[in-house]
Amino acid sequence: MKTEMPLSKPIRHFLNTTEELLDTEISLLREPDAEPGGTLIDCYTYDIDRNVIIFPAQYIGLLKDFIIAKHCTHLMIKGAAAKKGSYHVCSYTGDSVYRGMRQIYFDALKDEVNKKDKLPVQKLIQLLFILFSHFNDDVNELPWNTIVNASVYHRMPKIRKTQLYYVMKESKNDMDEMMEQEEIIPRRYFVLNKAMFYARDMFLAKTLPADELMPVLNIPQMKKFNHLEVKEMLTTRWTHTAWYQSKIFGDNMLEIIDKPLSQVNWSAEPSLDYYYELYKIGSNLTNQLLSYMTMKDWYVWEEPKHLLMAHDNKEEYEKNALKKIFGDLIADSWEDSI
Amino acid sequence: MTVKESVELLRKGLSYARRTKYKEALVYYNKALTLDPKNPEAWYLRASVLIDTGKSKEALVDCEKAIALDQNYAPAWSKKGLAFYNLEQFKEGLFASTRAASLNGNDVSAWYIKGVCLDELGRSDEAQEAYGKSLELEIILDIKSEKKKVGR
Numbered sequence: 001m002k003t004e005m006p007l008s009k010p011i012r013h014f015l016n017t018t019e020e021l022l023d024t025e026i027s028l029l030r031e032p033d034a035e036p037g038g039t040l041i042d043c044y045t046y047d048i049d050r051n052v053i054i055f056p057a058q059y060i061g062l063l064k065d066f067i068i069a070k071h072c073t074h075l076m077i078k079g080a081a082a083k084k085g086s087y088h089v090c091s092y093t094g095d096s097v098y099r100g101m102r103q104i105y106f107d108a109l110k111d112e113v114n115k116k117d118k119l120p121v122q123k124l125i126q127l128l129f130i131l132f133s134h135f136n137d138d139v140n141e142l143p144w145n146t147i148v149n150a151s152v153y154h155r156m157p158k159i160r161k162t163q164l165y166y167v168m169k170e171s172k173n174d175m176d177e178m179m180e181q182e183e184i185i186p187r188r189y190f191v192l193n194k195a196m197f198y199a200r201d202m203f204l205a206k207t208l209p210a211d212e213l214m215p216v217l218n219i220p221q222m223k224k225f226n227h228l229e230v231k232e233m234l235t236t237r238w239t240h241t242a243w244y245q246s247k248i249f250g251d252n253m254l255e256i257i258d259k260p261l262s263q264v265n266w267s268a269e270p271s272l273d274y275y276y277e278l279y280k281i282g283s284n285l286t287n288q289l290l291s292y293m294t295m296k297d298w299y300v301w302e303e304p305k306h307l308l309m310a311h312d313n314k315e316e317y318e319k320n321a322l323k324k325i326f327g328d329l330i331a332d333s334w335e336d337s338i
Numbered sequence: 339m340t341v342k343e344s345v346e347l348l349r350k351g352l353s354y355a356r357r358t359k360y361k362e363a364l365v366y367y368n369k370a371l372t373l374d375p376k377n378p379e380a381w382y383l384r385a386s387v388l389i390d391t392g393k394s395k396e397a398l399v400d401c402e403k404a405i406a407l408d409q410n411y412a413p414a415w416s417k418k419g420l421a422f423y424n425l426e427q428f429k430e431g432l433f434a435s436t437r438a439a440s441l442n443g444n445d446v447s448a449w450y451i452k453g454v455c456l457d458e459l460g461r462s463d464e465a466q467e468a469y470g471k472s473l474e475l476e477i478i479l480d481i482k483s484e485k486k487k488v489g490r
């Protein structure tokens with residue numbers, strides 16, 4: 001690692017360990033327009049010689065260190081998987097896109113029956129792939145984000161305060177996702193999206209430990225569930241709200257997350273075997289979440305290159321799936337929309 | 339007139355430096371220094387680019403020049419601390435960053451460099467204090483920048 005930027009001791013140590021164990025090089029890049037959470041461009045995903053961690057230029061202290069620690073841990077997991085076995089991600093194919101979009105369509109139809117203001121057909125059609133793709137991003141991100149945060153917390157006690165600030169901020173942003181579209185997104189998907197983040201936050205609130213990270217304290221829409229008695233919660237006033245349902249689904253997801261992760265020895269000596277084990281746990285966790293959300297056949301475990309190619313072909317996959325769902329009816333409206 | 343021109347050149351240089359176009363930034367800074375070598379800001383800005391391009395020794399010289407022109411010029415002290423840190427002269431880095439933080443208590447970088455230097459010198463508890471101050475300031479800046487984004 002060659003860098004002219006100052007780094008706190010544990011981060012520098014961890015970067016060196018990662019480079020040694022993976023026999024690779026990591027560059028740090030400060031970019032004015034970088035994503036707030038930074039970006040990892042790694043040689044296990046892209047066809048490049050060295051790994052780059054990009055972070056926002058305005059982060060000059062411990063926030064920068066935390067972002068580096070986070071991406072470096074993820075890199076370690078990816079690299080260990082690639083070296084010990086094979087590194088796979090949740091990708092998609094034309095067929096799996098069809099299965100996912102069809103399910104979303106059926107769920108959307110059920111929702112539309114009860115809606116006063118119906119969603120225009122063209123919007124509904126557009127929504128199908130957007131949601132499919134959104135969940136693909138989420139399942140490729142959320143389990144790893146949880147594991148990475150737990151790992152950073154145990155390995156780097158010096159940056160815990162920074163981590164707490166960052167995780168709380170991230171949690172608020174994630175919960176804000178889809179908010180503007182709440183009325184048009186089929187309820188089931190709005191709830192599942194929120195439930196995933198709720199479960200992650202609950203797990204991290206327990207792991208860090210930081211009560212203030214609990215969604216019922218950190219997320220404005222969920223604050224009303226704090227101090228609410230069970231009896232009160234069961235009245236229709238609450239049970240019919242998307243946020244209440246998110247909490248119920250989220251509590252179940254928390255169990256799915258908590259079970260394997262509570263067995264991990266987070267302070268074990270870092271080694272390729274150790275990080276490979278984390279990779280396997282993360283993959284199993286992803287599968288269990290997918291099963292719980294009945295999305296198991298939406299995605300396929302493939303090499304990262306497969307996912308990059310799938311992204312390149314997404315328009316074609318979407319078009320073909322729509323043709324299969326709607327038959328010839330779709331041809332004209334699709335042509336009109338492009 | 340030359341002072342005005344020099345300030346304009348510095349502004350242009352800074353806009354390049356912010357986009358990590360260091361070569362171009364250096365051209366403007368050099369021109370500005372030729373026109374007005376008595377401006378500590380010009381020395382400081384050139385030192386910043388020199389550090390970002392891995393030339394900490396040269397940066398140190400520029401920081402000294404800026405400080406010679408204005409003993410209380412906090413940004414130059416802060417950069418000097420960073421240059422010393424890069425050169426693994428942690429005691430000197432600690433001195434410079436402490437001076438920077440006392441001149442400008444809101445300098446995130448100064449507190450952070452103070453923290454990393456203390457850490458390197460094995461003074462862990464004091465390092466935590468400096469890190470704490472640096473984080474506090476960084477969070478305030480981050481919240482401000484988030485608010486700006488929302489307001490846009």
